[in-house]
Amino acid sequence: MFALRRLKIAFFCWESLHGIRVGGLAPAATCLAEALARDHEVHFFTRGSGPPEKNGVVYHYCDPHGGNIVEFCKDLALKACNQFSEEDSPPFDVLHFHDWHFVEAMHRLRERRTVLSFHSTEYGRNGNQKGGWWEFGEISGKEWYGAYIAKRVVAVSKTLRAEVIDLYAVPDWKIDAVPNGIDPETFAMQVDQGAVKRRYGIHPYAPLVFFGGRLVYQKGPDILVKAIPSVLRHRWDANFIFAGKGDMQDWVARHTRGVPAQVLGYLNEPDFVSLLNAADIVAIPSRNEPFGLILTEAWSASRCVVASDVGGLGENIEHLVNGVKVPVSAEGIAGGINTVIGDRRLCSTLGLHGREKVEREFRWEAVARAMEQVYEKVL
Missing domain, CATH: 3.40.50.2000 (Glycogen Phosphorylase B;)
Structure with a gap:
């Protein structure tokens, strides 16, 4: 395999270790970004506030608003997309989205080289418990659409890969399993x-x-x-x-x-x-x-x-x-x-x-x- 040239990579994730942290997604995305930043230029679009640069990663923060989680994440995605446009010269080589929160940004940027990582699915999080919850259907639809328009899809385990294929009819050739890491x-x-x-x-x-x-x-x-x-x-x-x-x-x-x-x-x-x-x-x-x-x-x-x-x-x-x-x-x-x-x-x-x-x-x-x-x- 040839050595990959230095890339300009955009991460989109609704939490990080240096802004707002909710759960395990923050260390998973933040630490991956830092590991990639040893060889590439990595920008991290997220929410909250924090240092503009940390461990080689450049951070861009915004303050989204919304009456519920779906509206909130739509505002987050559109604000991050505007910030992305300001940093897109020279253009980013790869746009890496983590979970469903930025699907509106993915839609706007769907002609670009996009990767969508599934760290879980809405069915896995809430499907057996809240099947009638209206946001369950909205979020599941966004997960399906994100997987549909992404150029590649990633799951954090082989089991989750099989779940995503089954739930959203993602072609087998399009989705890889890459685990989370740890220091x-x-x-x-x-x-x-x-x-x-x-x-x-x-x-x-x-x-x-x-x-x-x-x-x-x-x-x-x-x-x-x-x-x-x-x-x-x-x-x-x-x-x-x-x-x-x-x-x-x-x-x-x-x-x-x-x-x-x-x-x-x-x-x-x-x-x-x-x-x-x-x-x-x-x-x-x-x-x-x-x-x-x-x-x-x-x-x-x-x-x-x-x-x-x-x-x-x-x-x-x-x-x-x-x-x-x-x-x-x-x-x-x-x-x-x-x-x-x-x-x-x-x-x-x-x-x-x-x-x-x-x-x-x-x-x-x-x-x-x-x-x-x-x-x-x-x-």
């Missing part, structure tokens, strides 16, 4: 595990099960909550910490009263990383998980993972080699946790094997090279 050093921290536990009122020798992510239906925090009684019958001294925000936060807080569980809300990165490294088990009870950044974050910290056998989780975890895969149910999650919670050596071995997989497959340098191959197809 494992960001999530690996030498901590005094007992001291971190004490900080949260937990005995140093008591096992800690950690949930880190958005507290929303898709991520299944209620599944873990319902698994707690079974785990406590097996290991009475187990403790649980939920770190994250979302529309199920109050539900989780109410239903964990009277059990050794804490709902901490959103944590800043140092507190999140220290808790991650102090945990004995990281539970990922997702109902739908196109990739699952928390998996590679936990593996970067050499943590033992118990996860639902769905999407990118099922695709990447080898059962009882680098993690534990279980059915999407409270019984499944409880059974997985009970399998490993009393075996420190097994927990350590599974976590170390996870870190080895991160080193082999998920460093951002390798992911950036894979994305360059997608760009070659567009060019």
Whole structure:
């Protein structure tokens, strides 16, 4: 393969690590942009406010408005498109859109070399729960149209690739699977595990099960909550910490009263990383998980993972080699946790094997090279 020339690349993403962050899309898009910026000129169109340049990436911010998420993102797309026009000399070589939020900009720029990355689908996020919600249909239609007009489509796992093909009739030849990446050093921290536990009122020798992510239906925090009684019958001294925000936060807080569980809300990165490294088990009870950044974050910290056998989780975890895969149910999650919670050596071995997989497959340098191959197809 020939070396790809230096490109001028435009990223369009509604969140970033340096402007407004909502969930896992921010680190996924921001870190990919930074990895590509080592060899290319990368501009990042997003919302909020922040530094004009960071780690080699040039940022362009806007302040969109709208009465609902659909109107809001239409305004976002049109404002970003106007900013793009001001930076389009010399012209951009590749326009890379992340999820559906900028479809109106894609429409205006549909004759250009465009790539649309699916980090999830609206069906995966809300389809089983909110099928009658009017915005579900609007957003799904925008996802279909974006995939239709894009020159190439990317999904963050083979499972999501198959889902997009099935939902939106995207031709097999047009869509690639490129995983999210990670800088494992960001999530690996030498901590005094007992001291971190004490900080949260937990005995140093008591096992800690950690949930880190958005507290929303898709991520299944209620599944873990319902698994707690079974785990406590097996290991009475187990403790649980939920770190994250979302529309199920109050539900989780109410239903964990009277059990050794804490709902901490959103944590800043140092507190999140220290808790991650102090945990004995990281539970990922997702109902739908196109990739699952928390998996590679936990593996970067050499943590033992118990996860639902769905999407990118099922695709990447080898059962009882680098993690534990279980059915999407409270019984499944409880059974997985009970399998490993009393075996420190097994927990350590599974976590170390996870870190080895991160080193082999998920460093951002390798992911950036894979994305360059997608760009070659567009060019």
